[in-house]
Amino acid sequence: MRDADLVILGTRVVTPEGVRPAAVAIAGGVITGVHEHGAAPDASRRLDVKDAIVLPGGVDPHVHVNEPGRTEWEGFETATRAGAAGGVTTIVDMPLNSLPVTTTAIALKVKARAAAGRATVDYAFWGGVVPGNVQQLAPLARAGARGFKCFLVPSGIDEFPPVTARDLRPAMAQIAELGLALLVHAELPGPIQRAAASRAPGDPRRYASYLASRPAAAEVEAVDLILDLCRETGCRVHIVHVSAAETLEPLRAAKRAGLPVSAETCPHYLTFAAEEIADGATAWKCAPPIRERSNRDRLWDALADGTLDFVASDHSPAPPALKCLDTGDFVRAWGGVASLELALAATWSGARQRRRDVQDLARWCAERPARLAGFGRKGRIAAGCDADLVVFDPDGRFVVEPDRLRQRHPVTPYAGMTLAGVVRQTFVRGVCVYDSGAFPAGKVGTWVKP
Numbered sequence: 001m002r003d004a005d006l007v008i009l010g011t012r013v014v015t016p017e018g019v020r021p022a023a024v025a026i027a028g029g030v031i032t033g034v035h036e037h038g039a040a041p042d043a044s045r046r047l048d049v050k051d052a053i054v055l056p057g058g059v060d061p062h063v064h065v066n067e068p069g070r071t072e073w074e075g076f077e078t079a080t081r082a083g084a085a086g087g088v089t090t091i092v093d094m095p096l097n098s099l100p101v102t103t104t105a106i107a108l109k110v111k112a113r114a115a116a117g118r119a120t121v122d123y124a125f126w127g128g129v130v131p132g133n134v135q136q137l138a139p140l141a142r143a144g145a146r147g148f149k150c151f152l153v154p155s156g157i158d159e160f161p162p163v164t165a166r167d168l169r170p171a172m173a174q175i176a177e178l179g180l181a182l183l184v185h186a187e188l189p190g191p192i193q194r195a196a197a198s199r200a201p202g203d204p205r206r207y208a209s210y211l212a213s214r215p216a217a218a219e220v221e222a223v224d225l226i227l228d229l230c231r232e233t234g235c236r237v238h239i240v241h242v243s244a245a246e247t248l249e250p251l252r253a254a255k256r257a258g259l260p261v262s263a264e265t266c267p268h269y270l271t272f273a274a275e276e277i278a279d280g281a282t283a284w285k286c287a288p289p290i291r292e293r294s295n296r297d298r299l300w301d302a303l304a305d306g307t308l309d310f311v312a313s314d315h316s317p318a319p320p321a322l323k324c325l326d327t328g329d330f331v332r333a334w335g336g337v338a339s340l341e342l343a344l345a346a347t348w349s350g351a352r353q354r355r356r357d358v359q360d361l362a363r364w365c366a367e368r369p370a371r372l373a374g375f376g377r378k379g380r381i382a383a384g385c386d387a388d389l390v391v392f393d394p395d396g397r398f399v400v401e402p403d404r405l406r407q408r409h410p411v412t413p414y415a416g417m418t419l420a421g422v423v424r425q426t427f428v429r430g431v432c433v434y435d436s437g438a439f440p441a442g443k444v445g446t447w448v449k450p
C-alpha cells in the first residue's frame, strides 16, 4: 500500500455507510482508504481530531458569485473564502448576475478566466437557458457547464430573461441528449400577476404585502408545468429553492412515478418564518419568499422523507444600498440572501432540534448536491474521492456577527443569531484551507471540469 501524506483520525467520521471511528488516509489530495481507527497506515503527517465530527466537504450547487461584471456584489475571492469558513469545499456558480451571463460557451470561458487563481475552494459552473440560445447548450456543455438553469419569471436582471414552455421544449430535448439536468426557478408569472390585480398595492414596507405578492400558486403551477415537460422530453429536472409546501405532493408523486426529478430547499426557508419577519426587514427578502411557520415544518418533513433531496444556500449577495435597508421597501429591495458561510451551521441548528443527525447533514449538504452536479469524486468520505473534509464541532455555538463574515457585504438576516455547529478546519483535496479563522493555504481552489 502506498504510504499516505496525511492521515486524519477521528472517532466520528461520517462515511456513506455510517458514522464510525476511522483513519482517513490521503495521498496526492485523494482519499486512498478509510481504515479502522487502530489500523492507520504510515503517513508523514497525522491529525487526530479526537471526537470532533469529520464530515465530507460541503458541496453548494447554488451560489451567485456575480464575477465578472458585478464583482462589487460578490466575487470568487470573497465567496470562496466564505465557503471555506463555512465548511463548503466546492461551489457551483449560477449563470446569472455576472456580466456576461453564462449563456454562451464564450461567456463561460470568460467566467473561468475570472475565477482562475482567485478561489480558496473548488468551483464549477452552470450554464443558462434563455430564449433563443438552444444552439449554445451543446457548446456550453463541451466548455464544461455541469447543467443548465432557467427562470420562468423575470430573474431580476434584464440580461437573463425568463423562458416559456415553447423555449423549453427544444432546450430540454437537447439537455436530455447531453445527459445533463435542467435547474428551474419554479415560479410562474400568472399567479403573481393575478395576486397583483386582485388587491390594492399594500404598504411596501410590510412583509405580509410582499408575501402575498408571490403566492404559493406561482410555485405549484410552475412545478406542474416542469413535471409535464419532464414527462414529455425525458429531461432530468431539478427544482431549485423550493419554498412552498404545496409543491411537495406533486414532487412526491412524480418521484413515485419514477420521473427524473430532484429538488432543493434553502437554509432561510428552514430557519425563518413569515410570522417573525418585521416590517421593513428587507435583509429577509428573497424569491420565492420565506413563508409561514407551518410551511417550514412541512419542508423539514420533506427533507426527512427524501421528497426534498438537499439543502443549497442560494447565496445571492448585493450591495447594502440595493437591499434598501434604510427605507425597508420590499418592492424595490434586491431579492436574495447571502448565506454561503452560514448554510451548514443554519441547517445543522434546525436539524438537531428535529433530531436529525450528522449523517443527514452529510447527505443534504454534500453527497446529494455532488450527485446533481455530476461530481463523481466529491461529497463522500470514501476511497477514490477527493480529500475534501470538514472538522466540525456539532455542539459548539457562535453568534453571527455580520462584519466578521467573509462575503463581500455584511448584510445577513442571520445577524445576531446563535447557531450551532462550528467549522474548525476545512480541507480541499487534502490541503487545509481554513483553520479556526485563518486561511493557511491561500487560493488553491480549481475548476472541477467534467
Ligand SMILES: [Zn+2]
Residues within 6 Å of the ligand: 062, 064, 094, 314, 315, 316
Ligand atoms: Zn439563485
